[in-house]
Amino acid sequence: MLSDIEIAQSAKLQPIDNIAAKLGLTPDDLEHYGKYKAKIPASTIQKLDSSKEGKVILVTAMNPTPAGEGKTTVSIGLAQGLSKLGKNVCLALREPSLGPVFGVKGGACGGGYSQVVPMDDINLHFTGDIHAITAANNLLAALIDNHIFQGNELNIDENRILWKRAMDMNDRCLRHITVGVGGGNFGVTRDDAFQITAASEVMATLCMASDMEDLKARISRIAVAYDKDGKIVTAGQLGAVGSMATLLKDAVCPNLVQTLEGVPAFVHGGPFANISHGCNTIIATKTAMKLADIVVTEAGFGADLGAEKFLDIKCRAAGIKPSAVILVATVRSLKYNGGIPKDELTKVNNEALIKGFGNLARHIKNMSGFGIPTIVTCNRFPSDTEEELDIVRRLCEECGAGYESSDIFSKGGEGGIDLANRVLSTIESNTNPELKYTYDVNEPIIDKIRAVATKIYGADDIVLEEGVAKKIEDLDAAGYGKLPVCIAKTQYSFTDDQKKLGAPENFNITVRDCYVSAGAGYVVVLTGSILTMPGLPKHPAALDIDIDLDGTITGLF
Numbered sequence: 001m002l003s004d005i006e007i008a009q010s011a012k013l014q015p016i017d018n019i020a021a022k023l024g025l026t027p028d029d030l031e032h033y034g035k036y037k038a039k040i041p042a043s044t045i046q047k048l049d050s051s052k053e054g055k056v057i058l059v060t061a062m063n064p065t066p067a068g069e070g071k072t073t074v075s076i077g078l079a080q081g082l083s084k085l086g087k088n089v090c091l092a093l094r095e096p097s098l099g100p101v102f103g104v105k106g107g108a109c110g111g112g113y114s115q116v117v118p119m120d121d122i123n124l125h126f127t128g129d130i131h132a133i134t135a136a137n138n139l140l141a142a143l144i145d146n147h148i149f150q151g152n153e154l155n156i157d158e159n160r161i162l163w164k165r166a167m168d169m170n171d172r173c174l175r176h177i178t179v180g181v182g183g184g185n186f187g188v189t190r191d192d193a194f195q196i197t198a199a200s201e202v203m204a205t206l207c208m209a210s211d212m213e214d215l216k217a218r219i220s221r222i223a224v225a226y227d228k229d230g231k232i233v234t235a236g237q238l239g240a241v242g243s244m245a246t247l248l249k250d251a252v253c254p255n256l257v258q259t260l261e262g263v264p265a266f267v268h269g270g271p272f273a274n275i276s277h278g279c280n281t282i283i284a285t286k287t288a289m290k291l292a293d294i295v296v297t298e299a300g301f302g303a304d305l306g307a308e309k310f311l312d313i314k315c316r317a318a319g320i321k322p323s324a325v326i327l328v329a330t331v332r333s334l335k336y337n338g339g340i341p342k343d344e345l346t347k348v349n350n351e352a353l354i355k356g357f358g359n360l361a362r363h364i365k366n367m368s369g370f371g372i373p374t375i376v377t378c379n380r381f382p383s384d385t386e387e388e389l390d391i392v393r394r395l396c397e398e399c400g401a402g403y404e405s406s407d408i409f410s411k412g413g414e415g416g417i418d419l420a421n422r423v424l425s426t427i428e429s430n431t432n433p434e435l436k437y438t439y440d441v442n443e444p445i446i447d448k449i450r451a452v453a454t455k456i457y458g459a460d461d462i463v464l465e466e467g468v469a470k471k472i473e474d475l476d477a478a479g480y481g482k483l484p485v486c487i488a489k490t491q492y493s494f495t496d497d498q499k500k501l502g503a504p505e506n507f508n509i510t511v512r513d514c515y516v517s518a519g520a521g522y523v524v525v526l527t528g529s530i531l532t533m534p535g536l537p538k539h540p541a542a543l544d545i546d547i548d549l550d551g552t553i554t555g556l557f
Contacts, residue, residue, distance in 0.1 A: 004111050004557045008119040011260050019258045023090060023291040031253065033127050036118050039253040040266075040287060042212060048290040054090070055323040055427050056289065059298040060307035060367070062360045063501070064491055066342050067332035070111060070379040070409065071298055074328045074416075077114035077408020078423065079296045080261045081416030085424070090292035091116070091265035094280045094300065095255065096123050097130065097198040097272070099170040099534055101556070102542035111557070113412035116257050116265045120553045130168050130197050130270065132251040136244040137166040137202045141192075143240050144224055145179065148188050154233050158190050160226040162515060164532075168197040172535030195532035199275040202244070205519035207269040207281045208317060212252055216245045222519040232478050234518070254284035261413050264292070273300030274491040275532050277309040277520070282318045289320075294427075301491035303327060303363040308456050311370050312438050313484045313522055321435050323427040325367045326419075327376045327401070329360050331384045331392065337501045346383035353388060357395045358503035362494065364399045366456050371436040373426045375402040377419050379409065402426060441482050445472050445514075448485045449525050453509040457494045465512045475516055475523060486522040488530045496528030 002010070016038045017027045030038040059075040075091060082089040093116065096108035101123050109119040116122060125131065141163055148156055167174070174194035180187035197203060201222060209215035220236030227233050235241060254268040266288050269281035278300030279285075288295040299306030307325065315321065331353065332345040338356030340349055360376065367374045376396045378389055389405050396403040404422040407415035439451040446462075446469075453459040464472075475481060492498035495507050513526040536542070544555035 004115060005119065005553065007113060008109070008115050008117050008260070009552065011117055013117055014258060014262050016256060016258070019262060019264050020256060022262075023264050025291070030256070036257065037121065037127060038256045039127060039250065040256060041253050045283070045287055048287070050290070052290050054289040054292045054295045056285070056320055057294065057296045057324050057326060057423060057427070058307060058310060058322045059296060059326045059328065060303040060363075061301070061328040062333060062363055063302040063304065063337070063493060065333040065336040067330060067336050067345055069328050069330055069333055071328045072108065073110040073112065073114045073409055074326065074377060074379055074406060075296050075298045076110040076116060076259050076263075076265075077406060077412060077416035078326065078419055079263045079265075080114060080259055080413025081408070081420035082294055082296070082423070083261065083263045084413045084417060085420055087424075088293040089263060090288040090295055091259065091263060092280050092285045092288045092295055092297040093265060093267050094270040094298070095126055095129060095267045097196065097270050098124070098168045099196050099198070102545065103170040103534065103536050103540050112409035113260055114408040114416070115260050116267060117260060118257070120556055122257065122267055123556055126267075127250070127255050129251040129255070129268070132247050133200060133202045133206060134166050134168055134197045136247040137197065137200045139244060139247065140202075140222070140224065140235055140238070140240050141165045143238050145187055147238060154237055155227045155229070156225045156233055157228045158188055161190070161192075161224065162226070163224045165192065165194045166197045166200040166202075167194055170196065170534040170536045172533065175531065175533045193533070196272075196534060198270050198272045199532040201517045201519050203269065203271050204276045204517055206248060206252060207271055207277070207279060208314070208520045209252065210282055210286070210318070212245065212249075215248065215252055216241050218519040218521070219244050223516050252283065254281065254287050271300075273306035273309060274530060275488045277313050277486050277522070278306035279310050279314045282314065285320065286318060303367055304456050304494055305489065305491055307367065308438065308452065309486060311435065312452075313486060315435060316437060316441070316484060317521060321433040322372055323430050323433050324423055325370075325372045325374045326423070327360065327363055327367060327374060328379055329376055329392065330379050330381060331388045332381060334360060334392065339501075348385060348388065350388065350391060353391055354395070356502060357392070359501065361395070361399050362458060362503045364396070364401045368400060369436065369455070371434050373402070373430050375404065375419075375422055375426060377403070378405040380405050380407045441484055445475060445481055445485065445523055449487065449511060452485065452487055457509060458503065458505065459495070459507055459509045461508050463508045463510045465510060468511050468514055471514045475514065478516070480516045480518065480523060483516070484522045485525055486517065486520075487525045487527060488532075489527045490530060
């Protein structure tokens with residue numbers, strides 16, 4: 001059996017000009033990055049028909065497990081299935097971070113015969129977007145420290161600096177550092193920290209911007225520190241906007257690639273959903289909507305994180321109304337949520353399957369609560385039996401969700417045709433989609449946090465650690481009280497404890513910190529033990545990745 005990278009490397013890719021032509025674009029409409037990658041410049045986007053809006057299909061999932069669910073794989077396979085049915089379809093996906101690629105899970109371009117390619121390029125440096133975001137983030141950090149060193153005209157309180165440095169790699173040793181050691185010409189000595197680039201506010205801001213003008217306005221609003229009178233200091237006040245935007249001049253343009261079956265795919269922006277909002281850029285999604293009749297997009301991790309943020313944050317800001325939601329599950333993951341250890345998941349255990357279905361049932365209820373038709377697909381594995389799949393079908397239908405199994409990993413688009421047909425019948429009957437948000441943005445911050453915790457996670461209430469209530473009061477007083485909330489939480493559980501699987505009840509969500517991400521346009525809420533700089537596992541994927549003399553990469557998933 002071929003590995004993902006072997007399948008990708010054996011594929012015959014179409015020239016990117018041919019892929020662009022499927023969307024009605026000419027070679028002159030592109031900024032080429034070799035034969036198989038291109039960016040869509042602002043000049044091209046500006047001349048597109050602004051009245052056209054393709055239908056959006058959101059792909060999300062149950063809470064992730066070590067067994068794997070294949071949300072990106074299903075997104076790609078569904079798009080390929082729709083294409084086989086003759087539909088004008090385009091994908092809008094996030095681009096991978098190097099941290100996870102070399103850390104826990106390897107590549108992030110789908111799998112089997114449902115991949116975006118060239119997967120080795122996309123998983124590595126791609127078109128340099130994430131490096132540009134890292135550079136812009138760290139330029140702002142350098143400007144803050146230099147401003148203080150050069151006399152501190154803005155009266156910045158060096159003990160209340162909000163901005164962190166960033167790098168696109170998992171490195172736990174950088175979670176807490178000291179900068180300016182030695183004083184004098186080495187700078188002002190103070191505590192600092194790094195976060196992974198996917199958690200940077202610059203990443204989130206780029207993904208929430210509608211164009212370069214909007215991006216500059218958002219950068220200007222970024223809160224970098226408090227002054228000694230307790231007032232917010234912004235990136236605009238530091239004069240950082242022009243230089244940061246200049247570093248991002250290419251990164252703001254969507255990247256066009258293709259699937260193994262030649263379906264156009266925008267892969268652009270990569271914020272994590274357990275830390276940030278977990279969605280690709282608004283620019284890429286809206287561009288895809290102007291070029292294709294159907295846009296398949298995804299949101300990171302489970303529906304309690306990525307999908308909630310896609311709907312409550314991204315859709316609210318961009319005016320997007322999805323026509324359907326696809327919830328990805330697997331028989332193995334349901335059994336895992338039913339208490340079965342990873343090494344026994346291929347064995348038939350209907351009791352555990354039914355017990356673990358509680359996790360999926362809560363996601364179905366949540367997505368239905370947004371007013372969007374919900375379809376569950378079981379990403380099929382060889383060990384799945386027809387009886388197990390029938391049980392999942394019956395339970396989904398009892399919850400009011402549509403159901404269709406898919407076999408897109410081994411069969412590509414052909415294995416996604418049944419799901420594609422189900423999607424088409426669903427969106428054809430939902431001609432005027434409406435979206436019901438979890439909360440009203442005009443509610444107090446604490447009420448918005450409580451709404452997500454109780455309505456989406458199933459918590460009884462929230463608990464604020466010492467000092468959080470005062471931070472929320474300060475944010476309200478500073479004029480940030482009417483922003484949406486972006487809750488950072490473990491992806492493995494509805495609770496803030498990753499070990500509580502299934503559909504837990506009788507729990508509270510503990511809020512340990514709260515700060516504004518003014519550029520992105522929301523308030524970030526940290527819960528449990530969530531960290532913004534991941535670490536490497538005992539055996540990182542980096543130990544298995546190699547390249548030979550011909551430039552052929554191995555071990556990249």
